[in-house]
Amino acid sequence: MGKLLEVNNLSISFTQYVQGLNRHDLKVISDLSLDIGESEIVAVLGSSGSGKSLLAHTILGILPYNAHVTGDVKFNGEILDQEKKEKIRGKEICLIPQSVNFLDPLMKVSQQAVGECKDDNERKEKKIRQREVFAKYGLDESVDDLYPFELSGGMARKVLLSTALLNDPDLLIADEPTPGLDSKSVEETIQDIRKLKDQGKGVLLITHEIDVALKTADRIAIFYSGYVIEINKVENFLNSDNLLHPYTKALVDALPHNGFKLTEGVQPLEEVSGCPYYENCPISSDKCANNKPELIEHDGAMIRCFNFNKAVSEEVVDEVVSEEVVDEVVSEGPVEESVSEEIAEEVNGEEANDGA
Ligand SMILES: Nc1ncnc2c1ncn2[C@@H]1O[C@H](COP(=O)(O)OP(=O)(O)O)[C@@H](O)[C@H]1O
Ligand code: SF4
Ligand SMILES: [Mg+2]
Secondary structure: OOOOOOEEEEEEEEEEOOOOOOEEEEEEEEEEEEEEEEOOOEEOOOOOOHHHHHHHHHHHHOHHHHHEEEEEEEEOOOOOOOOHHHHHHHEEEEEOOOHHHHHOOOOOOOHHHHOOOHHHHHHHHHHHHHHHHHOOOOOOOHHHOOOHOOOOOOHHHHHHHHHHHHOOOOOEEEEOOOOOHHHHHHHHHHHHHHHHHOOOEEEEEEOOEHHHHHHOOOEEEEEEEEEEEEEHHHHHHHHHOOOOOOHHHHHHOOOEEEEEEOOOOOOOOOOOOOOOHHHHOOOOOHHHHHHHOOOEEEEOEEEEOOOOOOOOOOOHHHHHHHHHOOOOHHOOOOOOOOOHHHHHHHHHHHHHHHOO
């Protein structure tokens, strides 16, 4: 079966003017490639400010005017130019935005979910569909007439999800759908996204929360300093031995003692001549200092590292984990498990269900 979405060698930079006249290119995303099939959830996991929303906005064709973009986006095998992006946006590809601020504060939620209609017939049809979809996500009729500020966090999230699903898109992009929600709403969001997969839809889940990616996705793409450094199946994240990149291994070895948080601020922001992980890497070689590894396929995964098969001694892993990834929790002692039992059960349970 063909891929629903393919992003190939996407790079995004912004021109900045320092002290008025000096031009400076800020590269935010470099050589990003990933794909999503039907009935597949792919999580893009990266820290705040790493370019995740820009990836979503590239696919939807809503980038800011000063962004320079190279690479291409294909949907059902066809390259999307700006015109095509505008045509399928809100129809075949929909965005579940991060926050309720995306809703018009002055318009009742059902009105904005229905959107513009060419005549009364279309409005009636869309209104019926809006009620059906809202009801499916537990939003009763009283919600239709509410304004966004009257919604609770959980209701707002359901309104955003239902609104995105009204046109029955093939691909959903969920941009950070869980921050700020209580744990019950987070679980519901995860279940709602999992249900979309069962309906045959592809989902691009953008998040900086590792536990949400682990519980929701089929594959996880790890962002580091604007690069995708590894894309691997979620079950391989249960044991760092099954992962390939030293950063990803260290990240998983740090769980759950770091509270399932990505570390912020350790990634180089400026363009470097070699591997972006060189400064922190425990298995670097001379080649890594001035050469950039490509993203290559290995055993069903994608990896960007010259030495990914090289073993890392436990001592070195401990050092990397404690110094760079979980420096605030070093006093808690050695990490005994990669991930929490709860998450392992969810991933394993899901596998068992898939096989049934
Ligand atoms: N219009 C813009 N002009 C200049 N830089 C921008 C612009 N939009 C985003 N950026 C840069 O791109 C980075 C990534 O943004 P974003 O995709 O929103 O990050 P994320 O969603 O991962 O938190 C920001 O930290 C900022 O430096
Ligand atoms: S390419 Fe070299 S520096 Fe980069 S992650 Fe691999 S071993 Fe480490
Ligand atoms: Mg964002």
